[in-house]
Amino acid sequence: MRTRFIAAGAAVIALLMSVIATTQSAQAATGLHVSGTKILEANGNQFIMRGTSHAHTWYPAQTGSFADIKSLGANTVRVVLSGGRWTANSASDVSAVITRCVQNRLICVLENHDTTGYGEQGGAYTLDQAVDYWIGLKSVLTGHENHVVINIGNEPYGNNNPSAWTSATKNAISRMRAAGFQHMLMVDAPNWGQDWQFVMRDNAASVFDGDPQKNTVFSIHMYGVFDTAAEITAYLQAFQTAGLPLVIGEFGDMHSDGNPDEDTIMAQAQSRGVGYLGWSWSGNGGGVEYLDQVTNFNVGQLTSWGQRLFNGANGIKATAKEATIYSGPTASPSASPSASPSASPSPSPSPSPSASPSPSPSPSPSPSGGAKGCTATYQVTNQWGGGFQGEVTVKAGSSAISGWTVTWTYANGQTITQVWNATVTSSGSSVTAKNVSYNGSLGAGASTSFGFLGSWNGANAAPAANCTAN
Known part of the structure; x- marks a missing residue:
């Protein structure tokens, strides 16, 4: 595997002009x-x-x-x-x-x-x-x-x-x-x-x-x-x-x-x-x-x-x-704002967490709430007619934690339709999200995040999220 590896003249002019162009x-x-x-x-x-x-x-x-x-x-x-x-x-x-x-x-x-x-x-x-x-x-x-x-x-x-x-x-x-x-x-x-x-x-x-x-x-x-x-x-x-x-x-x-x-x-x-x-x-x-x-x-x-x-x-x-x-000093105007390694002669692994395509984003961080041990920040990362994508970032406090639970309450009737990197349950407008096996343990000051898709109608205000360390 490791091998070391006049008419004629006018035609000519026309051709040259074509090449130059x-x-x-x-x-x-x-x-x-x-x-x-x-x-x-x-x-x-x-x-x-x-x-x-x-x-x-x-x-x-x-x-x-x-x-x-x-x-x-x-x-x-x-x-x-x-x-x-x-x-x-x-x-x-x-x-x-x-x-x-x-x-x-x-x-x-x-x-x-x-x-x-x-x-x-x-x-x-x-x-x-x-x-x-x-x-x-x-x-x-x-x-x-x-x-x-x-x-x-x-x-x-x-x-x-x-x-x-x-x-x-x-x-x-x-x-x-x-x-x-x-x-x-x-x-x-x-x-x-x-x-x-x-x-x-x-x-x-x-x-x-x-x-x-x-x-x-x-x-x-x-x-x-x-x-x-x-x-x-x-x-x-x-x-x-x-x-x-x-x-x-x-x-x-x-x-x-x-x-x-x-x-x-x-x-x-x-x-x-x-x-x-x-x-x-x-x-x-x-x-x-x-x-x-x-x-x-x-x-x-x-x-x-x-x-x-x-x-x-x-x-x-x-x-x-x-x-x-x-x-740079001669920069052109910028536009308006807008795992798997494939790395070897052998096939690459392909991590594939459950996820959905994310429509165009407009980040809008919500207030973060928190109990002892961790804090949570809720944000709407994308929003379109009738639907949205959200993300919650969980951050450990001054001490390491072994698990976390995040809760929030929707004020506008939003519902969650799909989630990744967390286990989520809902009861009416109240939502509870818990870590999964691979992202519960966080060192002091470390953070992780989970995402979800949801539906909304009329308004989509970002709720305050509260985090409790397990």
Whole structure:
């Protein structure tokens, strides 16, 4: 597996003019765009991604993660979405995600996770199906070319028939452009993203040339295949020699298929001006919980991997620069406000808490109440005609707790229809929520959250929530 891997003259003039026009069109980008090996903003400033991935599709209630990721210095967040392999993320939900990115001054890399391990993992979607999903979202993506990169499909081939990646990727890019997408596109490598057979490396030039806008960036995922400095530097150098743009779209400090050399990955990325995105913020399962960067989505509880990524040498805090569209002197106007790692040559586990798509958000924190030991904060994260999505954050006090119960009373006849990360019972307008097995124990000052969908009619005032530690 580890292979080291007069009429004639007029016609000529017309042809030249056509080529020039095409080239100018490709370069006259309205948003994030490629120039040689670099990613540039619309104003011409270089942008180097520094950030992490957030498993939104499995944890839609963790809306605070965007602000938390930003608070640690990131300039980019890669957001996991699904078009149906898991609970589908709707257009309104994706619009809400973009809103949170813009509000938190982050570049938003949106990725479709459905394609993970196609050809090797059961249930995986094709790149064609991923493009269908993006076309269905076009109305909410158009106009965000300055803020959004579309990662067409996560790790779109496993180790079976990876050579098919080239034609499938070219076709996906062509369909995206034919549909009118002006965004920078990102394409992941086959071999579960790690390209150990060098299919992406050796065919990247033809794939890039197949994009009429010449605005595609390539993404390599570095886990156990990249466990030596020589392998890392050789792969990065191949793209720089070819003059093609590359980002490290995922990497970790450990993995079951080998121990990636994260020190070299980060040092080489910094010295070469290559973007990197760690995997992943929180919520990993299936034996790779060690890839969590914070414990239980709590920004105050960085893991050793989180400390390394955000605060270590060549880390995010020391090297990330915010996109100038948000802060720079020549920034363009910003738009109106708006886990399973797929990380190895073997199939990735897929945590799948019960969740629902979240329509467009308008956070409105409610007053928090609390009894001894913990406090609870209720907020409406999304609201639409007749329905809403809510989230309650539970925080331990000055001492650790082993369980919690949150209660509140609705004043406007609201009802809860679905819940995740808690057990909820209702009696009339009174609601009682209790922890589930994995989120009851909280250290002093630690927090967790649960989410729910509900219905409303006429009014939807946020009630005060009270928390009791068990």
